[in-house]
Amino acid sequence: MKGFELISTGGALPGRLVTNDDLSRMVDTSDEWITTRTGIRQRHFCAEGETITDLAVKAARQALERSGLSAADIGCCVCGTLSSQYASPSTACLVQRDLGLAEDIPVLDVNAACSGFIYGVGVARGLLATRENDPRRYALVIGCEHLSRLMDMTDRSTCVLFGDGAGAAIFELTGDAEFAIDLGARGDMAITTPAGGPIGMDGRAVFRFAVDALPRSLGAVLAATGHTIDDLDWVVCHQANSRIIDHCVKKLQADPDKFYKNMDRHGNTSAASIPVALNELAEQGRLTPGMRIACIGFGGGLTWGGMVLKVKGSKA
Numbered sequence: 197m198k199g200f201e202l203i204s205t206g207g208a209l210p211g212r213l214v215t216n217d218d219l220s221r222m223v224d225t226s227d228e229w230i231t232t233r234t235g236i237r238q239r240h241f242c243a244e245g246e247t248i249t250d251l252a253v254k255a256a257r258q259a260l261e262r263s264g265l266s267a268a269d270i271g272c273c274v275c276g277t278l279s280s281q282y283a284s285p286s287t288a289c290l291v292q293r294d295l296g297l298a299e300d301i302p303v304l305d306v307n308a309a310c311s312g313f314i315y316g317v318g319v320a321r322g323l324l325a326t327r328e329n330d331p332r333r334y335a336l337v338i339g340c341e342h343l344s345r346l347m348d349m350t351d352r353s354t355c356v357l358f359g360d361g362a363g364a365a366i367f368e369l370t371g372d373a374e375f376a377i378d379l380g381a382r383g384d385m386a387i388t389t390p391a392g393g394p395i396g397m398d399g400r401a402v403f404r405f406a407v408d409a410l411p412r413s414l415g416a417v418l419a420a421t422g423h424t425i426d427d428l429d430w431v432v433c434h435q436a437n438s439r440i441i442d443h444c445v446k447k448l449q450a451d452p453d454k455f456y457k458n459m460d461r462h463g464n465t466s467a468a469s470i471p472v473a474l475n476e477l478a479e480q481g482r483l484t485p486g487m488r489i490a491c492i493g494f495g496g497g498l499t500w501g502g503m504v505l506k507v508k509g510s511k512a
């Protein structure tokens with residue numbers, strides 16, 4: 197199996213900060229209800245004139261700059277999103293244009309809802325692996341969402357959960373680095389986003405699905421690499437809801453400090469949530485060379501995706 201190592205990250209959040217108290221002035225809800233049920237305290241929404249393409253480009257440019265690579269080194273560009281600005285061109289193609297990526301590489305969006313970033317990594321790695329004679333062994337993978345555009349701001353059961361944002365990461369296909377990925381789906385209407393919105397959801401059904409899929413996918417990628425949770429430096433889960441993560445930590449009798457959480461500040465940003473979290477860890481100096489991390493996504497589709505990978509370099 198070909199390894200896929202994390203080289204660098206980038207992120208971008210939109211300008212309009214919306215607190216739970218702000219929402220309680222719009223719908224019949226409260227900071228107390230939202231915080232205790234979800235762990236979410238605030239989220240960022242795109243401001244007037246702000247586009248998800250701008251945020252995706254910003255996050256991708258930052259990841260590229262931090263990688264020390266040039267645009268010409270990138271061998272494919274994949275963007276996970278369910279809320280791109282245009283159905284076509286894809287967000288990935290607009291990133292390609294703005295960053296000046298090569299023309300003879302695959303560039304596409306992937307829609308696997310909240311598992312979109314993990315699916316994007318799987319697609320990017322597969323694309324690079326099939327281009328064996330191409331010396332460009334680096335993939336740019338982005339997760340970005342403009343969910344506030346697809347929300348019914350009068351539906352308190354969904355409008356309190358989601359936020360906007362973008363994250364990006366660069367990976368290198370390497371011969372021997374450790375890597376495992378687990379992707380799956382179960383076609384189901386428990387969360388729906390009609391083309392023009394709004395998002396609809398059976399919250400309880402999604403909760404039941406998530407607390408089953410998360411530990412199952414983590415178990416699958418750990419089994420594939422022969423490791424246990426103790427061998428991981430971080431578990432970066434999709435940031436849908438604090439209680440979903442707590443439930444899994446308890447079920448797995450794991451160390452809660454290994455499970456990164458930032459939904460208090462961003463809400464659920466779907467495909468962006470894992471790369472935004474990775475980027476925060478990196479910016480805080482807490483994602484360092486040689487670390488072994490797991491990332492687990494789950495959500496609409498229903499879909500799930502998990503991976504275990506290394507941060508490039510050796511441990512200090």
Ligand code: COA
Pocket residue numbers: 224225226229230233234310352353354356397398399400402403406436437464494495496
């Ligand atoms: N503020 C105040 N009350 C609210 C509310 C809100 N924002 N949203 C729903 N309620 C009310 C309901 O109307 C219901 O009232 P009722 O008992 O008078 O009918 C009550 O709260 C309980 O609703 P319910 O939907 O059963 O709550 P819950 O305990 O299941 O919590 C979620 C709702 C959405 C927080 C929870 O189901 C959940 O986290 N699901 C997973 C969602 C998710 O993460 N989705 C994305 C996955 S990618």
